[in-house]
Amino acid sequence: MKKLKKSAEFTLSAGDEGVIEGYASVFGGVDSYGDTIEPTAYDKVVSAKQMPAMLFGHNSYSVPIGKWLEMSVDDKGLKVKGQLNLENTRGKEVYDAIKFGALSGLSVSFAVDEDGYEFKDKKDPWAGMNIKSISRLYEISVVSLPADDSARIDSVKSVDFEAIQSIKDLEDSLRDVGCTRAMAKGFISTAKRVLANQRDAEKQVDNNAENEVIARLQSTLNKFN
Numbered sequence: 633m634k635k636l637k638k639s640a641e642f643t644l645s646a647g648d649e650g651v652i653e654g655y656a657s658v659f660g661g662v663d664s665y666g667d668t669i670e671p672t673a674y675d676k677v678v679s680a681k682q683m684p685a686m687l688f689g690h691n692s693y694s695v696p697i698g699k700w701l702e703m704s705v706d707d708k709g710l711k712v713k714g715q716l717n718l719e720n721t722r723g724k725e726v727y728d729a730i731k732f733g734a735l736s737g738l739s740v741s742f743a744v745d746e747d748g749y750e751f752k753d754k755k756d757p758w759a760g761m762n763i764k765s766i767s768r769l770y771e772i773s774v775v776s777l778p779a780d781d782s783a784r785i786d787s788v789k790s791v792d793f794e795a796i797q798s799i800k801d802l803e804d805s806l807r808d809v810g811c812t813r814a815m816a817k818g819f820i821s822t823a824k825r826v827l828a829n830q831r832d833a834e835k836q837v838d839n840n841a842e843n844e845v846i847a848r849l850q851s852t853l854n855k856f857n
Contacts, residue, residue: 636742646730650716656738656772658709666760674710677769678703685771686714688722690741697723712772726774737775743768
């Protein structure tokens with residue numbers, strides 16, 4: 633299962649009594665990681681009629697700033713309507729900022745199972761995914777820095793370190809945590825060089841340098857997981 637966050641830069645309108653409306657996600661676009669949300673993506677979560685939490689900036693440790701009241705799908709995307717809690721300090725701040733025109737972004741946090749997406753190019757996972765079905769919609773956040781594109785991945789939080797068996801697996805996992813292709817290749821190249829220099833300094837001979845790189849990187853990354 634992958635857990636992702638995606639932002640949408642669309643006009644978020646605020647009415648009286650703290651009611652807000654807008655599109656939390658749109659269909660058919662291509663974000664900066666090459667991913668596309670298909671029109672069927674939200675069918676399951678909308679049918680379940682379970683409203684996600686309303687947060688500010690994906691801060692799950694804070695009190696929700698309000699609640700989502702309606703959620704529907706049209707030709708454009710996932711349309712939502714919610715009520716900000718104006719008795720909540722942050723909720724009132726968000727409402728005032730939207731009314732002022734300084735805040736207009738929405739971002740979703742959701743999970744997809746393995747059968748809920750497919751790579752556009754099976755030979756090149758970096759080409760992006762088609763997201764066909766979202767299994768769970770955790771929350772929809774009002775965000776102060778929405779994507780420059782119509783939508784893009786902010787972060788991905790699911791990495792199976794035990795499944796990493798090769799450099800390619802490692803590159804794919806780095807992509808899943810939000811790295812671009814260039815960033816991932818640069819990271820791996822630098823790690824190989826640093827470890828090779830260390831081996832030379834220690835006068836050690838390793839006949840399987842790739843496995844050592846992976847093992848050390850797994851150990852390092854696990855400290856931050």
